[in-house]
Amino acid sequence: MINFILRRIVQTMIVIVILSYVCFGLMSLMPGDPVELMISANPKITAADVARLRSFYGLDQPVYKRYFNWVSDIATGDLGYSRTYRIPVEEMMGPALGYTFILSITTLLFSFAVAVPLGIISALRPNSRIDYTINLFNFAGISMPSFWLGLVLIIIFAVKLKWLPASGFQTTGMEYDTYWDEFVDKGKYLILPVLSLSIQSIGRFSRFTRSSMLEAMRNDFIRTARAKGLARNVVVWKHGFRNALIPLITIAALSLSSVFSGALITETLFAYPGAGRLIYSSIMGNDYNVAMVSFLISVSMVLIMNLMADLLYGVVDPRVSYK
Amino acid sequence: MKSTNIISAFIAVSAITFVVGASGCIKKTKKKAETTTEATTAASTDATAAAGAPKLNNSELKIGMSQEFENFNPLIATMNATTIMSKLAMRDLVTIDADGKWVPQLVKSIPTLDNGGAKIVTVGGVKKIEAVWEILEAAVWGDGKPITCDDAAFAIKVASAATVSVGEKEVYTQVEKVTADPANPKKCTFLYDKAKWDFYQLGTFHILPKHLEEKIFNMYGAENGGYEKNSLYTKDPYNVGLYNGPYILQEIQLGDHVTFIPNPKWWGEPPKIKKIIFKYLPNTGTLESNLRSGTIDLISTLGYSLDQALAMEKKVKAENLPYTVLFQPSTVYEHIDLNLDNPFLKDIKVRKALNYAMNREELVASLFEGKQQPAVHNVTPKDPWYTDDPSKIVIYKYDPRMAEKLLDEAGWKMGPDGIRMKGGKKLTFTLMTTAGNKTRELVQVYLQNKWKQVGIEVNTKNEPARVFFGETTKKRAFDSMALFAWVSSPENTPKSTFLSTNIASAKNGWSGQNYMGWVNKKVDKLLLDLDVEMVHEKRKAIIAEVLKYYTDEVPVLPLYYRSDVAVIPNQLKNYRLTGHQFPETNEVEKWTLE
Numbered sequence: 001m002i003n004f005i006l007r008r009i010v011q012t013m014i015v016i017v018i019l020s021y022v023c024f025g026l027m028s029l030m031p032g033d034p035v036e037l038m039i040s041a042n043p044k045i046t047a048a049d050v051a052r053l054r055s056f057y058g059l060d061q062p063v064y065k066r067y068f069n070w071v072s073d074i075a076t077g078d079l080g081y082s083r084t085y086r087i088p089v090e091e092m093m094g095p096a097l098g099y100t101f102i103l104s105i106t107t108l109l110f111s112f113a114v115a116v117p118l119g120i121i122s123a124l125r126p127n128s129r130i131d132y133t134i135n136l137f138n139f140a141g142i143s144m145p146s147f148w149l150g151l152v153l154i155i156i157f158a159v160k161l162k163w164l165p166a167s168g169f170q171t172t173g174m175e176y177d178t179y180w181d182e183f184v185d186k187g188k189y190l191i192l193p194v195l196s197l198s199i200q201s202i203g204r205f206s207r208f209t210r211s212s213m214l215e216a217m218r219n220d221f222i223r224t225a226r227a228k229g230l231a232r233n234v235v236v237w238k239h240g241f242r243n244a245l246i247p248l249i250t251i252a253a254l255s256l257s258s259v260f261s262g263a264l265i266t267e268t269l270f271a272y273p274g275a276g277r278l279i280y281s282s283i284m285g286n287d288y289n290v291a292m293v294s295f296l297i298s299v300s301m302v303l304i305m306n307l308m309a310d311l312l313y314g315v316v317d318p319r320v321s322y323k
Numbered sequence: 324m325k326s327t328n329i330i331s332a333f334i335a336v337s338a339i340t341f342v343v344g345a346s347g348c349i350k351k352t353k354k355k356a357e358t359t360t361e362a363t364t365a366a367s368t369d370a371t372a373a374a375g376a377p378k379l380n381n382s383e384l385k386i387g388m389s390q391e392f393e394n395f396n397p398l399i400a401t402m403n404a405t406t407i408m409s410k411l412a413m414r415d416l417v418t419i420d421a422d423g424k425w426v427p428q429l430v431k432s433i434p435t436l437d438n439g440g441a442k443i444v445t446v447g448g449v450k451k452i453e454a455v456w457e458i459l460e461a462a463v464w465g466d467g468k469p470i471t472c473d474d475a476a477f478a479i480k481v482a483s484a485a486t487v488s489v490g491e492k493e494v495y496t497q498v499e500k501v502t503a504d505p506a507n508p509k510k511c512t513f514l515y516d517k518a519k520w521d522f523y524q525l526g527t528f529h530i531l532p533k534h535l536e537e538k539i540f541n542m543y544g545a546e547n548g549g550y551e552k553n554s555l556y557t558k559d560p561y562n563v564g565l566y567n568g569p570y571i572l573q574e575i576q577l578g579d580h581v582t583f584i585p586n587p588k589w590w591g592e593p594p595k596i597k598k599i600i601f602k603y604l605p606n607t608g609t610l611e612s613n614l615r616s617g618t619i620d621l622i623s624t625l626g627y628s629l630d631q632a633l634a635m636e637k638k639v640k641a642e643n644l645p646y647t648v649l650f651q652p653s654t655v656y657e658h659i660d661l662n663l664d665n666p667f668l669k670d671i672k673v674r675k676a677l678n679y680a681m682n683r684e685e686l687v688a689s690l691f692e693g694k695q696q697p698a699v700h701n702v703t704p705k706d707p708w709y710t711d712d713p714s715k716i717v718i719y720k721y722d723p724r725m726a727e728k729l730l731d732e733a734g735w736k737m738g739p740d741g742i743r744m745k746g747g748k749k750l751t752f753t754l755m756t757t758a759g760n761k762t763r764e765l766v767q768v769y770l771q772n773k774w775k776q777v778g779i780e781v782n783t784k785n786e787p788a789r790v791f792f793g794e795t796t797k798k799r800a801f802d803s804m805a806l807f808a809w810v811s812s813p814e815n816t817p818k819s820t821f822l823s824t825n826i827a828s829a830k831n832g833w834s835g836q837n838y839m840g841w842v843n844k845k846v847d848k849l850l851l852d853l854d855v856e857m858v859h860e861k862r863k864a865i866i867a868e869v870l871k872y873y874t875d876e877v878p879v880l881p882l883y884y885r886s887d888v889a890v891i892p893n894q895l896k897n898y899r900l901t902g903h904q905f906p907e908t909n910e911v912e913k914w915t916l917e
Contacts, residue, residue: 031793045491046818047825047834054832056488056547081548085577086394087557092577154609158616166616167609172385172580172600271604271613273578281391284789 080289100274111201119209141203167271253309387619396556397529461590466564472503472511477533632888651900674877698881743778841878
């Protein structure tokens with residue numbers, strides 16, 4: 001087991017190094033650079049200024065040289081400096097990752113909390129009225145674009161009813177006397193984006209749960225368990241649900257891998273200062289340091305979560321072994 | 324375990340995460356400016372807004388904008404959003420006001436040759452300018468330290484360093500030396516390296532608080548980017564000593580909002596509004612919802628596009644909403660650059676025909692409801708150099724017959740399919756612009772139709788903005804026509820776009836902005852002469868001559884001058900859009916909510 005984990009960690013590191021170089025190279029192929037932004041904002045910037053700034057930022061150097069400079073900085077713990085925002089990357093990324101984590105994990109847990117029971121209920125009563133109703137809800141959720149739903153939610157709850165704020169992550173200028181006040185205020189701002197993001201996930205997760213549970217419940221050992229006279233709950237949860245967990249773990253692991261990547265459209269729509277928006281603007285603005293750090297986080301999360309999923313398979317399924 | 328227990332467990336886990344997440348996990352980044360100002364007790368009005376649209380008062384104004392902001396160090400900040408915000412907290416020696424005139428801000432008056440504040444001197448056989456800038460006696464930084472000549476000299480020192488990424492460097496490096504009067508540290512004599520007429524145009528010359536920033540520059544200035552990474556504007560942006568405007572920074576939340584409160588040490592007209600919050604709303608489609616729900620009170624110039632503003636104006640009228648939609652003609656010039664290397668476009672008659680076949684008046688009336696002005700050339704009506712005098716420049720009124728005549732003369736005969744032909748080749752062009760820009764796409768369709776009427780076929784090809792500007796226009800890779808805008812400012816010499824030495828090429832690292840490939844040696848000479856012409860009327864005459872060549876040779880097809888738009892609450896008074904790069908916030912202290 002330890003050998004397996006170590007081997008996977010080494011593989012992960014190699015993949016990260018290779019992918020980071022590929023990503024760096026691809027970014028450098030994209031047209032434009034931060035200097036273009038300066039030209040558009042200031043009519044007095046001269047051609048000499050442009051040439052000087054490109055040299056200042058090292059944009060006139062070959063890609064491999066820039067990559068090695070970046071790697072050596074990262075190796076010393078210096079994540080670099082955002083060329084667009086002109087502040088250290090960690091100062092930008094830290095809060096943004098925190099906000100995105102809160103939004104994503106709340107959405108994920110809320111989605112699972114609703115989807116798994118719905119999927120199980122649906123699987124235990126296939127082709128019943130309740131199954132059809134849940135399926136209808138699931139397909140509606142899957143087909144509904146989250147940005148459209150977000151707009152509708154804003155119009156209903158922020159503009160018409162005025163119950164919830166239209167955008168942001170906290171009331172600007174608010175002083176919090178207690179943690180409860182802070183929780184209530186920030187929670188209020190999370191409701192609409194979480195709802196907007198969850199509806200689609202609930203539909204998807206619920207469909208997965210239903211199908212894996214249905215398949216698990218068709219197994220011979222379920223019939224045997226029932227024939228042995230085991231209680232329904234024991235048959236469903238101990239024998240059925242545990243076997244249905246494997247595909248769910250894969251989905252959960254993949255979903256968890258994106259908790260730091262953010263939800264670009266939802267974050268933009270609700271003006272939520274998360275990482276998704278930051279990653280997008282850094283790529284579009286050729287802000288290499290921010291984009292590359294975001295990339296490293298995303299790749300690492302995917303690889304780590306895949307590793308965790310592989311390990312969890314062994315926990316829930318004794319047939320899986322690590323050699 | 325019963326299924327209800329499972330559901331309860333999931334809900335419990337979810338709720339716990341929500342509680343922990345919403346209240347605890349986010350590191351508190353909020354920090355208060357240390358100030359004794361009276362103005363900060365107002366908690367949120369969002370909650371009240373949610374309960375019902377409140378009547379606004381001077382306790383708070385929330386401004387929505389759709390552009391990101393950055394570090395507030397005035398030397399290195401480049402984004403328009405930062406410029407708008409920074410004028411609340413930072414003032415410069417001079418600026419251009421809403422009427423388009425240069426006015427003093429931190430100084431008593433603007434030195435000129437006429438008022439004796441400036442004179443031409445000869446040093447080492449070179450003609451130079453010596454100008455006396457006298458800083459206002461009451462002008463102090465937010466920590467009470469007086470603003471002196473040392474702050475200007477220090478800014479020049481920092482900006483001149485090769486290790487600092489200042490955008491427009493020449494505005495600093497043109498000042499060779501700053502000498503303070505021994506009896507008055509606020510009376511500064513600037514010695515300029517050349518005798519140029521625009522020496523006083525120091526709107527982008529930003530001073531720095533030497534008493535705070537010098538030690539940082541001394542420590543990190545030798546390292547590439549070292550100063551800007553360690554500057555107090557980066558490390559301690561709430562330090563009140565960094566600011567000299569009517570407001571100081573109270574809170575910055577990158578990607579969300581910035582809050583300003585009055586500067587207790589401000590010497591000028593006291594600001595009326597006790598708190599101004601700029602809120603970043605990246606999706607312009609949600610600006611209206613945020614306005615109506617009370618999350619913001621005003622949509623800044625960095626918010627709506629013109630079509631959105633026109634739609635909003637209709638809603639304001641139809642629903643009698645308490646807002647005013649402002650339209651202000653700006654110095655942004657929308658036009659089509661012609662690639663003069665295109666064999667068809669080398670013929671001046673073809674270029675003139677294209678110009679005659681465009682009906683700009685109809686275009687602005689039908690697409691923009693007359694809220695944007697048709698353009699005649701690159702100098703906008705906000706500019707003292709503007710002229711539309713037909714005796715000085717060539718004016719192209721819509722005249723399809725003239726267009727047809729010119730094309731006939733050029734040998735382009737009408738083909739059977741309604742497209743002109745010459746030597747077996749069709750008269751076809753490709754009009755490129757930025758993809759996804761609805762207004763430009765509408766203009767493309769309009770022009771296609773107009774040009775087709777005289778037998779010119781125009782196809783469209785659009786690219787994402789970063790490809791279009793980062794590759795296509797920059798490297799002159801557009802086949803024939805590129806539709807985009809130039810941002811200008813009053814009395815801005817168009818050397819970067821007109822000089823033949825600024826034709827973008829691999830040789831100059833694609834850094835020139837003469838994308839047309841326009842070569843006119845007389846224009847080159849006139850523009851270089853303009854630099855050293857000290858008499859305003861003579862400069863106007865030089866520019867008029869340049870514009871004569873520009874309008875006669877048609878390297879560019881002018882379209883219209885864009886308008887800045889904003890939506891403001893009816894209660895807000897003294898808010899004036901400027902239409903140029905020096906924003907409305909230069910007069911923020913006059914704003915009041917009545």
